[in-house]
Structures are given as C-alpha cells and as structure tokens.
Amino acid sequence: MNYTELFSVDNLFGSGSDSSNPIMWIIWIVPIVLFVFYGQRIQLMVTSGEINKAIEKLNRYKDETKKELLDYLQKSKSTGDVSKKVDGYLEYFTIMPVDMDPNGIMPKIKHLLRSREDYTRKQVLSLAQDITPFEASKIQNLLEVVTSLNLLHKIVRHLFLTAKKQNNFPLILPLQMMLPFIMEQAEALKGAVSALKAGQPIGDGIGPMVVGKMMLRSQKTPIGLETVYAESDYEDRKLYLLKAEGPAATVGRPGDAVEILVEQKKPDLIIMVDAGLKLEGETSGTIAQGFGAAIGGIGTDRFQIEETATKHNIPVYAIVIKQSIKEAITLMTKEIADKSDEVEAQIHSMITENTTQGQSILIVGVGNTLGVPQ
Amino acid sequence: MIFSKKEKPLVAHTIEKCLQCKKENKRPFKEGDTLFTQGQVCTSCKDQTSILKIFGQAIE
Numbered sequence: 001m002n003y004t005e006l007f008s009v010d011n012l013f014g015s016g017s018d019s020s021n022p023i024m025w026i027i028w029i030v031p032i033v034l035f036v037f038y039g040q041r042i043q044l045m046v047t048s049g050e051i052n053k054a055i056e057k058l059n060r061y062k063d064e065t066k067k068e069l070l071d072y073l074q075k076s077k078s079t080g081d082v083s084k085k086v087d088g089y090l091e092y093f094t095i096m097p098v099d100m101d102p103n104g105i106m107p108k109i110k111h112l113l114r115s116r117e118d119y120t121r122k123q124v125l126s127l128a129q130d131i132t133p134f135e136a137s138k139i140q141n142l143l144e145v146v147t148s149l150n151l152l153h154k155i156v157r158h159l160f161l162t163a164k165k166q167n168n169f170p171l172i173l174p175l176q177m178m179l180p181f182i183m184e185q186a187e188a189l190k191g192a193v194s195a196l197k198a199g200q201p202i203g204d205g206i207g208p209m210v211v212g213k214m215m216l217r218s219q220k221t222p223i224g225l226e227t228v229y230a231e232s233d234y235e236d237r238k239l240y241l242l243k244a245e246g247p248a249a250t251v252g253r254p255g256d257a258v259e260i261l262v263e264q265k266k267p268d269l270i271i272m273v274d275a276g277l278k279l280e281g282e283t284s285g286t287i288a289q290g291f292g293a294a295i296g297g298i299g300t301d302r303f304q305i306e307e308t309a310t311k312h313n314i315p316v317y318a319i320v321i322k323q324s325i326k327e328a329i330t331l332m333t334k335e336i337a338d339k340s341d342e343v344e345a346q347i348h349s350m351i352t353e354n355t356t357q358g359q360s361i362l363i364v365g366v367g368n369t370l371g372v373p374q
Numbered sequence: 375m376i377f378s379k380k381e382k383p384l385v386a387h388t389i390e391k392c393l394q395c396k397k398e399n400k401r402p403f404k405e406g407d408t409l410f411t412q413g414q415v416c417t418s419c420k421d422q423t424s425i426l427k428i429f430g431q432a433i434e
Contacts, residue, residue: 332429
C-alpha cells in the first residue's frame, strides 16, 4: 500500500478521485462518534484540569499567607499554641439576619458585625504579648486575609467536587466562568500580605492620605472607635476633617462619626473621598466626582451616612480615585499616590463652588489608613 | 493563559520633601518609614525633610 498517497491532503479532504478508502472513512467517522457521545466528558476533563490547578494555587496561597502570619506572630512574641488558635479562627462563620422581612435589618447586621469585630480584636490581643494597637491592627488584617483565602479555597473546591461527584458538566461551567475573577481576588489578597507586614500605605488609603495631610497642623480629637476628626479653615469656611486613626490598619467607624459630627456641628455639605473600583480599560488613578456616600463595605456605614444626611437635608458629594482590586489592597502605586495633590485641589474647588463664606463642610477620608497618620 | 502578561513586582519607595528648600528626594523604603513624619536631612540645604509619599513602583 502506498501510505504517502493514503495520507495525502487530497485524500483527506475528499478531493481525490477515490472516495471509497475505508481508512479515510474511519479517520472521519471515529472522531465524530467520539465527540457526539463523549464530547461533554472530554470538555469536563479539560476544564477539571484547569480548575484543579486553580484549587491547588488557592491552597498554596492559603498555606503561604498562614505561614507568614504565624511567622509574624512569632516575631511579636506569640503566646501559647497560636497555630491551633489561628486554625480555629479560620473556621468561624457569621450567620446573617433573616431578610424575608427586610424592615429593620440594618441595625441587626451592624450589631452582628460589631460583635464579630470586637471578638476578633480580643482574639488578636490574646495571640501575642504586649502588642501595640498598631501591631494588633496589622495582625487583625493578616488574619482576615488568611480567612478570606481559606473561604475562597473551600468554596471553589466544594463546587468543583460536587460537579465531579455528580458528573454534572453544566454545574462546572459557572465555576469556570467565575474562576478568573476569584483568582484575581486571591492574588490581590496574597499580594496584600507584604504591605500589611511592613505597615506601608495601600491603594485604599488614598482617601485617608488626602484628608490626613489636610489635618496635619490641626488638633485631632477622637470620635468613635479608631476614628479622629480635626477642625480647620479654608477661605472663611469651617472644615471638619474626618478619617480613621492612622497609622493603624483600620477603616474606623465613619458611619458613627458622621452621625455624631452632623448632630453636633450641623455642616452644610459632606464631601467623601474614597478609592473606587475601576472598570476594565479605565486608567488607574483617574479621579471622578459624583453624588452620594462613597464608602464600601457591607453597607451599614453607607446606610447610616445616607440616613443622617437625608434627615438633616445635607448634600453628599463624592470624589473617587479609580483603581483595580489588587491596587486597592496592595502597596499604593505611584500613579495613585501622585494624585493626592490633585484630589486636594478638587476638594477645595468643590468647597468654593458649592458653599458660601461662613458655611461649614464635613470632609471624610474613607478607607484603610494603614501607614497613613494625621 | 494566552492574554495574561506577567506583572512586574513593585518595589517600595519613599519620597522626602525638604521643608526649607522644597527639594524632593526619592529613596528605597526603609522599615519604620511613615507618611508625614520626619525624614532624613536634606542633601542640599541640610534642613529637615518630611516624608511626602510612600509608593510602589515596578522594576523595569
């Protein structure tokens, strides 16, 4: 048999004169039959391989960040078997309130989250001896990073194993689609560890950085947990500057602080400065102005600020510095840090355009104030 | 992945600004550097500097 002729391009695509070659029939028929009956399984195998690799990566991230946390605790003179305590903490869960009747759910969520925060704070203090509040806040943030990575790993693994167990290909598709976003978040969390340990400002700290700079020469007064405010003047207007108390790794309690300050000082305008997630294609460090309470989180602080502003009929303006999720929780990039002066200039022009002499303005720097004092 | 490009690691830098001559100096970040606190002595006028910015820049 002439094999050169058998596998020639002409024969393969049927343009040759002889169309009755049985080997050519098999070459075409077998893959068709294979893909018709086993196509989904083949795709499942390929997809499973990709997801498996991602699960391994998530597991590695979780283990590495946990090791870094334990090493950091060792350096901070840890007490007892911290590894066991940390393992126990990773399994803590929060049961959100029933939302079938959503009326009055916000105070319940707030209470639940505060209880969790207070408990975590106490747990952190029991992990190491004589640690400063600054060190405790860093450990608390590191613990949150490890917990988040642990949760991501467990959820992805659960969805994958369920789909595999039931041989259910459609169940694996949403996971495959979500995986790049999950991995982006996981990589951001892993990248946050070095900045947290070194006490360096993160991208989310741009709001506190701008407001902290404006507070530098003023007397600072504590208002709410881990939150401070200062009074200043600008073109015959009174400024109330509010931010979380730096350089600790905390976001403070802006909701409570705004409520107290509005009740006491009755400002005519509220300006909120925060980091905002950019859309794909947008440039990092772009500044955007808008309306409404610029504050992330689960929504309790935003709810409180919106309620207070509405009750006292105070307009709320927002300035947002765009960045990716990774930039928001890792070391602040040059592009973002370089925008601080421009943001301050925009705050000043917003004040002069929207208020008159003698009026007062509350300026809130929202975000994690790690490495940013005032 | 086909479209993913390897990200370069960020190296932390500190920018100090002289309170007298306003000259800015960029140097690698040192542990203990905190924004708005005292920096090193100014290289040109020997006056005190203040830490203006701390940021990460990718290594080229």
